[in-house]
Amino acid sequence: MTEEPTARPVPTGAAAEGRGLARLCAVAALLAVAFAPFLALQPNRIVSGEGFSLPALPAAWLGLPLAAVLTACALVAALAHHAAVQALAGAAGALAALLGAGLAATALLPAGATLARVSLGSGFWLTTGAFGLILADALVKLRGGPLARITLAFAAVGAVLAVLAAGLWNDLSIMREYAANRDSFWQQGARHLVLVGGSLAPALLLGIPLGYLCHRLAAARGAVLAVLSVIQTVPSIAMFGLMMAPLAALAAAYPALGAAGIRGIGLTPALLALFLYSLLPVVANTVAGFAAVPPAVVEAARGMGMGPLRRLAGVEWPLAFPVIVTGVRIVLVQNIGLAAVAALIGAGGFGTFVFRGMGQTAMDLVLLGAVPIVILAFLAAVVLDAVAGRARGRAA
Amino acid sequence: MAQRRGLLRIVAAGIAVALFSIMVLVPRAFERPLAALAKFGQPAIYDRDSILALTLSHIGLVIAASLAALVIALAIGIFVTRPAGAQYLPLARAVANLGQTFPPIAMLAVAVPLTGFGARPTLVALFAYGLLPIFENTIAGLKGVSPQVVEAARGMGMTGRRILREIELPLALPVIIAGFRVSIIVSIGTATIGSTVGARGLGEIIIAGLQADNLAYVLQGGVLVAMLAILVDLGLGFLERRARQPRSA
Numbered sequence: 001m002t003e004e005p006t007a008r009p010v011p012t013g014a015a016a017e018g019r020g021l022a023r024l025c026a027v028a029a030l031l032a033v034a035f036a037p038f039l040a041l042q043p044n045r046i047v048s049g050e051g052f053s054l055p056a057l058p059a060a061w062l063g064l065p066l067a068a069v070l071t072a073c074a075l076v077a078a079l080a081h082h083a084a085v086q087a088l089a090g091a092a093g094a095l096a097a098l099l100g101a102g103l104a105a106t107a108l109l110p111a112g113a114t115l116a117r118v119s120l121g122s123g124f125w126l127t128t129g130a131f132g133l134i135l136a137d138a139l140v141k142l143r144g145g146p147l148a149r150i151t152l153a154f155a156a157v158g159a160v161l162a163v164l165a166a167g168l169w170n171d172l173s174i175m176r177e178y179a180a181n182r183d184s185f186w187q188q189g190a191r192h193l194v195l196v197g198g199s200l201a202p203a204l205l206l207g208i209p210l211g212y213l214c215h216r217l218a219a220a221r222g223a224v225l226a227v228l229s230v231i232q233t234v235p236s237i238a239m240f241g242l243m244m245a246p247l248a249a250l251a252a253a254y255p256a257l258g259a260a261g262i263r264g265i266g267l268t269p270a271l272l273a274l275f276l277y278s279l280l281p282v283v284a285n286t287v288a289g290f291a292a293v294p295p296a297v298v299e300a301a302r303g304m305g306m307g308p309l310r311r312l313a314g315v316e317w318p319l320a321f322p323v324i325v326t327g328v329r330i331v332l333v334q335n336i337g338l339a340a341v342a343a344l345i346g347a348g349g350f351g352t353f354v355f356r357g358m359g360q361t362a363m364d365l366v367l368l369g370a371v372p373i374v375i376l377a378f379l380a381a382v383v384l385d386a387v388a389g390r391a392r393g394r395a396a
Numbered sequence: 397m398a399q400r401r402g403l404l405r406i407v408a409a410g411i412a413v414a415l416f417s418i419m420v421l422v423p424r425a426f427e428r429p430l431a432a433l434a435k436f437g438q439p440a441i442y443d444r445d446s447i448l449a450l451t452l453s454h455i456g457l458v459i460a461a462s463l464a465a466l467v468i469a470l471a472i473g474i475f476v477t478r479p480a481g482a483q484y485l486p487l488a489r490a491v492a493n494l495g496q497t498f499p500p501i502a503m504l505a506v507a508v509p510l511t512g513f514g515a516r517p518t519l520v521a522l523f524a525y526g527l528l529p530i531f532e533n534t535i536a537g538l539k540g541v542s543p544q545v546v547e548a549a550r551g552m553g554m555t556g557r558r559i560l561r562e563i564e565l566p567l568a569l570p571v572i573i574a575g576f577r578v579s580i581i582v583s584i585g586t587a588t589i590g591s592t593v594g595a596r597g598l599g600e601i602i603i604a605g606l607q608a609d610n611l612a613y614v615l616q617g618g619v620l621v622a623m624l625a626i627l628v629d630l631g632l633g634f635l636e637r638r639a640r641q642p643r644s645a
Contacts, residue, residue: 020483122510133487140486222401233629234622235585241602241618245433245611264611337499341589344606354505358593363509370505374498381497 019078021137022086026078029093029130033070036123039101041108044115045173045362051121052108054100059107066100070127077134083141090135095159097127102168109171117173119364146386153382157375173364174371181353181368189372192349195339198271200331203278208324210279211286221287228280236341239276243269244345270347274338278331285327289320322392329384336377340369409630416623419616423447426616434612442601442613447620454597454624457515457590458583461522466576469527473534474560485535492532500525500586508593518590518597525586526579533575537568570639577632584625598624 037051054070057063073093080086105118139152169175178185214221234242248264251257262268293316301315343351353369356362418425423441431440475481476488503525507517541564549559565572591599598621605613 021487133491136490137487140490230626230629233581233625235588235625237585237588237599237602238618238621238625241605241614242622245615248433248611333497337501340499340501344592344603351501354501355592358505358508361513366505366508370502374502377497377499378494381494 019080022080022134023078025130025134025137026074029074029127029134030071032123032126032130033067033074036126037121038123038127039104039108040119040121042117042119042173045117045176045364046360049117049119051123053123054104057104057108059104062100062104062107066096066104069096070100073131077131083138087135087138087142090131090133090138093131094128094135097124097131098160098163099168102163102170102172105169105171117176117364118171119173146389149382150386153379157379174367177353177362177364177368181365185353185368188348188350188352188369191347192336192339192351192373192376195267195270195274195342195347195349196332196335199274199278199335200328203275203282203331204328207279207282208286211283211324212290214283214287215290225280225284225287228283231276232280236273236277236338237344239273240269240342240345243273247272265346267347269345270339270342274335274342277338278335281327281330281334282324285323285330286320289323289327290316292323293319318394322388325384325388325391329381329388332380332384333377336373336380340373405630409627412623412627412630416620416627419620419623420447420451423616430612430616433615434610438608438610438612440612442604442616444604445596445600447601450596450598450600451620451624454584454587454599454621457518457587457595457597458522458580461519462526462576462580462583465523465526465579466530469530469575470534470572473531473538477535477538478556488531489535492528492535495528496532498525500582501589504586504589504593513594515590515595517593518587518595521590522583522586526583529578529582530572530575533571533578534568537571537575538564540571541567570636573632573636573639577629577636580632581625581629584621584628588621 033054035053038054038057040049040051042049052058052063054063054067070093073089073096077086077089077093080089101120101124108118110116139149144152163169164175170179210224214224231239244264247262247269251263297315297319298311301311306314339347339349340351340354343349343355350369350373354366354373355369357365357367357369427440434440472488476485500521504517504521507520507524511517511520545563545567546559549563554562587595587597588599588602591597591603598617601613601617601620605611605615605617
């Protein structure tokens with residue numbers, strides 16, 4: 001694993017408090033607001049449409065004030081002396097872009113047009129991205145703890161969901177796609193979680209004991225890790241494909257297995273492939289975690305009369321745990337992304353929308369699948385980073 | 397023991413290279429075993445395009461994107477570890493760390509509306525995703541160089557540029573190669589998925605097999621892609637180990 005070597009502290013003071021990045025992002029946001037198309041009006045779902053920057057929005061009563069608010073946020077962020085002010089400006093800018101996009105879409109959509117769509121343009125993505133970076137930069141400067149980061153990540157996702165639930169984005173094309181796929185969206189979402197959880201759980205149940213075994217038996221370690229890293233190297237579609245042939249043969253040879261749901265396509269090969277991918281990070285990090293337990297500590301526990309099981313449960317496991325959690329983080333983030341590819345072999349999940357959208361050249365359908373995947377992966381990373389951080393604090 | 401492992405590795409790699417070459421150059425050689433998987437009347441070997449051309453196109457996409465990513469990631473990585481760029485370092489770390497949570501498939505999905513179908517979205521996705529591991533490892537490698545070594549070089553009167561070129565980069569090289577290795581392996585996989593948006597590559601065989609429900613194609617394509625990735629990984633792993641060995645000056 002590319003766990004970086006102990007990083008020397010960054011020189012603090014003037015250098016770390018620099019405002020260069022906030023200014024750069026503020027300039028990018030200003031340019032995007034002024035010139036890039038914030039929204040695009042499409043005659044229908046597939047044809048790409050005509051873009052409108054905020055100042056050029058036909059509804060000037062909305063476009064101009066919105067552009068002014070975003071400009072003000074960017075200026076405050078660029079000139080802020082305190083990181084907290086910069087954070088507030090970044091959050092306010094992102095929220096204004098989010099709310100504004102919904103309102104502007106409603107204003108832009110011609111009354112009574114059923115086929116016309118309003119989609120988000122590069123101006124929206126650039127503006128939101130720039131304010132997001134301003135916010136992230138401010139948070140790095142504020143040195144918030146893991147709990148603060150979790151709270152903030154969930155608050156950000158909560159804000160987006162609140163905007164969606166309030167119906168403010170209902171006139172944007174991505175929400176039109178959602179409305180058309182409402183039921184299957186949640187079904188495929190549940191399926192995505194089944195794919196991720198259903199492969200992670202057995203990988204933990206098998207991988208952690210296997211990792212401990214490798215820690216104790218040096219002879220097994222090299223071979224097991226070598227085999228697992230070769231498996232990890234195989235690209236995802238290829239892996240899904242390679243799982244199909246043997247499972248199809250198995251189901252054909254033993255009809256009882258086929259009746260039990262073991263088939264060459266669908267859930268079974270996907271779960272198997274994701275499980276195989278999950279093993280390397282779990283096993284490697286378990287090995288690394290136990291290897292990092294200082295022998296003196298184990299010796300001391302032995303000296304205190306602790307048996308091997310109590311040493312494992314009371315001393316070694318708590319010390320190895322933070323590194324193992326880092327492995328779980330890698331697996332979780334990796335599987336959330338890879339599960340999307342499983343849609344190609346009929347396993348479902350959010351990837352279904354991505355690939356269906358690519359097939360129909362309907363970009364909003366692609367986004368309907370891709371955005372939840374990114375959000376899930378992001379939340380998993382933030383939460384598990386925090387868990388690992390806390391565990392490390394407790395173990396130290 | 398170590399020597400025997402090294403020999404074993406070379407033999408295994410040789411067999412793999414030979415097998416891969418046969419699969420690429422004489423795909424018909426595998427017609428008989430694959431025919432068992434194809435349904436009645438279906439061809440067992442992909443014949444809509446030459447396997448060699450698909451392989452070369454696949455490798456070309458990966459190399460073009462990865463080399464561009466290497467140059468840019470190295471440049472930014474060097475910049476944020478110099479005094480002038482130090483203020484960007486904490487954020488650069490955070491972006492590299494969180495950026496890798498963005499699934500490659502989502503990167504591809506986002507690149508399509510920006511660039512249209514074909515090879516372009518794949519190149520963009522490969523490049524953008526490829527940056528992160530190289531960038532992260534460049535920073536880790538350069539920051540891992542002992543300050544005493546740099547101080548000693550400065551004491552000898554070396555300029556900052558010479559220290560970078562002759563001391564820091566060579567010492568950081570194994571870690572940078574490790575990042576490049578991760579980046580290129582992910583790229584080979586993402587380029588395979590790129591076939592769904594019209595990039596020419598080995599993924600075409602798998603996709604064609606999935607669409608026609610022809611397991612023989614799926615297996616042929618799957619084995620080809622898997623072997624390509626494993627072989628490239630072996631090769632770069634070899635380079636990484638070479639770079640780790642202390643040089644006899």
